[in-house]
Amino acid sequence: MxxxxxxxxxxxxxxxxxxxxxxxxxxxxxxxxxxxxxxxxxxxxxxxxxxxxxxxxxxxxxxxxxxxxxxxxxxxxxxxxxxxxxxxxxxxxxxxxxxxxxxxxxxxxxxxxxxxxxxxxxxxxxVRVTPKRLDPRVLKIGRAQVRTFYCTKRRPTIKDAKEQIERVLTADKSLDSKTISISTVRRLIEEISPYERDVARFGAAYARHRWRYSLKGIGADRPMQRYEIDHTVLDIVVICDRTGMPLGRPTITIVVDAFSGLVAGFFISFWGTGLAATLSALKVAISPKDEYVTRNNLAANWLPYGIPGLMVVDNGLEFHSPQFHDIAMHLNMDLRFCAVRQPWLKPFVERTLGELHRYLPHQGRVEKRLNNYLPPKPEKSATITFGSLCTGLLKAFVEIHPFEVNERKLWLPFDRFSEGMEKLLPPSLPTSTAELDLIVAVTEEYTVSGEGVVPNSLRFNSDELQALLKAVGTNFRTLIKFNPEDLNVVHIQDPRTKGWLPVPSCMPEYTDGLSIVQHKAIRARLQGKVARKDIADRLLKAKTELTELWNSSAAIGKRLKAAQLRALSGLTSSHALRGATAAATGASPPPSAPIPKRLLTPEDLKVPEIEVPDFDAYVAV
Known part of the structure; x- marks a missing residue:
């Protein structure tokens, strides 16, 4: 050797x-x-x-x-x-x-x-090791109490653990030593690993979060190999572009490339976190973005586009839905779910969401509550419109964020992504997003008739739908799908072939670009306006009066006996003439003619018995 x-x-x-x-x-x-x-x-x-x-x-x-x-x-x-x-x-x-x-x-x-x-x-x-001068039995009791008393979810202090050990020592008659120093208790506690102590006192989730580590990194070796997606509520209140009224805090969904840290797509709305916002952000991420750059006069190109190989998500309900899995299969895209309460497994999107607030203006910012301090209400200080917010974040994600140097690795996200794309084949793009829209669309069951279909008080009809109705031969119930972001068209399922037929709205001037959230808000506003005018109470009162009118008319018009009807009619010459004269002249009857309280008695109404004579029969020749 x-x-x-x-x-x-x-x-x-x-x-x-x-x-x-x-x-x-x-x-x-x-x-x-x-x-x-x-x-x-x-x-x-x-x-x-x-x-x-x-x-x-x-x-x-x-x-x-x-x-x-x-x-x-x-x-x-x-x-x-x-x-x-x-x-x-x-x-x-x-x-x-x-x-x-x-x-x-x-x-x-x-x-x-x-x-x-x-x-x-x-x-x-x-390097000398000090010998233990304490009784081994005391140390044994101390270690047992540290395990069973200190390392519990009650999380007692070291002083409480010392008092507990001394109580056990006092109860043991065979021991001469009845006390233990707090430094000895601290050494006994430190014999247990910090991770095991945190698991016993705070739980496994807290221990994993505190003692997390990474050895191999995220494993992204090229652009578009790994995308990360997440939502957050922006800490800013925006106002309406048209009315200037505060709209509240919007929700943003961001897609980030893990290799370079570039923002591949984002979507801002007031819908909250859901499948519709996720699909909207994903469609922006995979589509070419030359239109965004040209329309907003951006000085840099928005590079990322195409279908990624892997999408890393958290455990939101929208990501676990069957529709999101169907979208991933249609795009040939793998999914990876992070462990519960471990957001560091998708660090790039979490870091981007944390740095996002640096680009927001100060007006309308939501401040954290502090002791002895009342922050100003963001609704009163909000001055940024929703359109300006979208344009500003687009400029920040395209012109600022890609050119900020990564202090840990000393490279520009823009250069890292562009240099990596030069070594790859062109990205793959979907031939159509109609399938994705159908997967995410809201599915409900309605009846198709001659007037078409009427979901959410909106009527949809077309010649093709009527041809389908004639082919089926009768009214039928089937599934319809509509995009919650645009109610201008719905898709109706053919009950025979299970295909989907697009049917336009009968009111395109109202439904063009209309979302289901806007439609429900408009209907709620109109209902409130009707309620403020007491229309419901007036309608109920009119319906009640009409019902009473029909009931009284029915009672008056009931069939009476013929004798009573003739008697009550007052069919006499005097009454008829007086009535005709009075009706003709408009005069009232003279006061000297008193009106009897009762016109007929029960005896007067009886038919008298008349003897029927006998007749002889003869024959006419």
Whole structure:
């Protein structure tokens, strides 16, 4: 074995030198060997090691070995109380207490045995292990109480743990020692690893979050290999472009390329976090963006476009939905879900969301609540319109963020992405996004009839739909799908072929660009306007009056007996003439003719019995 091979094996760890530092140190709990230098020692210990090293080197220069006591004593006497100096030292230094020959011989022996290791000259006081003077039974009880009392979800303090241990010691009659110092309790607690303590006291999620680490990074070696997507609510209140009224805090969905850190797409809305916002941001991320650059007069190109290979998401309900999985399969895109409560597994989008607020204006900012401080209401200080917010963030993501130097890796995101794309084939693009819109569209069941279909009080009809209705032969219930972002067209499923037929709105001037959120807000506003005018109460009152009118008419018009009807009609000549005259002249009857309270008696209404005469029959010739 050559020296080069031997050194290579030693440095690789395949061979180990047995001699080394004889000084034993306490176990650190780290399996890998720890490397220590002279600079890592305290100042007084490092000074003592340098002093001993000068004596050892001085004797070595004189050709002495650690067994030559007489010659070592003679060499020490020649120094006359001065510390032996190295070649770089110019002035002599007096030794207050020169070492004896036996001490120098011990230093030389330790130096030679360790193979020239400086740490072998370290004073033994620095590595001595103090023996435990406490009763082992007390330590055993202390460790048990630390495990069962201190390492619990109640999270008691060290002082509480000390008092608990002393209570157990007092209850044990066989022990003489009834107290324990708080420093001993602290040492017993430190015997448990910090990770295990946090798991027992705060839970596994807290421990993973506090002691997280990364060895291999994110694993993105090229652009568009890994995209990360997430949502957040912006800390700013925006106002309406048309009315100037505060609209509230919008939600932004961002897609970030993990290789370069560039923002590939974003979508801002008031819909909250959901599948519609996710698909809208994804469509922006995979589509070419020359139109955005030209329309907004941007000074730089927005480079990312195309279908990524992997999409990293969190555990939001919209990402776990079957529709989102169908979208990934249609785009031939893999999905990777981060573990629960571990956002550091998608660091680029989290960092972008954190830095996003640096680009927002101060007007309308939402401030965190502090003690003894009342922040101003953002609705009163908001001056940024929703259109200006969208334009400003677009400018920040295209002209500012790509040209900010990464302080850790010292590269520009713009250059890193563009240089990486030069080594790849052109990105793949979807031939159509109609399938994606159908997957994300809201699905409901309605009846198709001659008037078409009427979802959400909006009517949709076309000649093609009526042809489908005639082909089916009767009214039928089927599924319809509509894009919640645009209600101008719905898709109706053919019950025979299960295909989808696009049907336009019968009111395109109203539904063009109309979202379901806007439509519901308009209907709610109109309902509130109707309620404020008491239309509902007036309508209910009119319906009640109409019902009473029909009921009274029905009661008056019931069929009466013929005699009662004729009697109550007053069919006499005097009444008829008086009534005709009065009706003709408009005069009232004279007061001298009293109106009887009762016109007929029950006896008057009875038909008298009349004897029927006998008749003889005869034949006419």
């Amino acid at each position: 050559t020296p080069a091979v031997l050194q290579r094996l030693v440095l690789a760890g395949d061979l180990e030198i047995v001699s080394g530092d004889p000084a034993s140190e306490a176990s650190t709990g780290v399996s890998a060997p720890l490397v220590k230098t002279l600079n890592d020692l305290p100042e007084h210990q490092a000074k003592e090691v340098r002093r001993r090293y000068r004596y050892v080197i001085y004797m070595k220069r004189k050709g002495l070995r650690h067994g030559m006591r007489g010659r070592i004593s003679h060499a020490l006497a020649e120094l006359k109380g001065e510390v032996p100096m190295g070649e770089a030292m110019d002035a002599a230094e007096k030794e207050p207490r020169p070492p004896r020959a036996s001490t120098v011989m011990e230093w030389m022996r330790r130096w030679e045995t360790s193979g020239g290791n400086l740490m072998s000259l370290l004073t033994r006081h620095a």
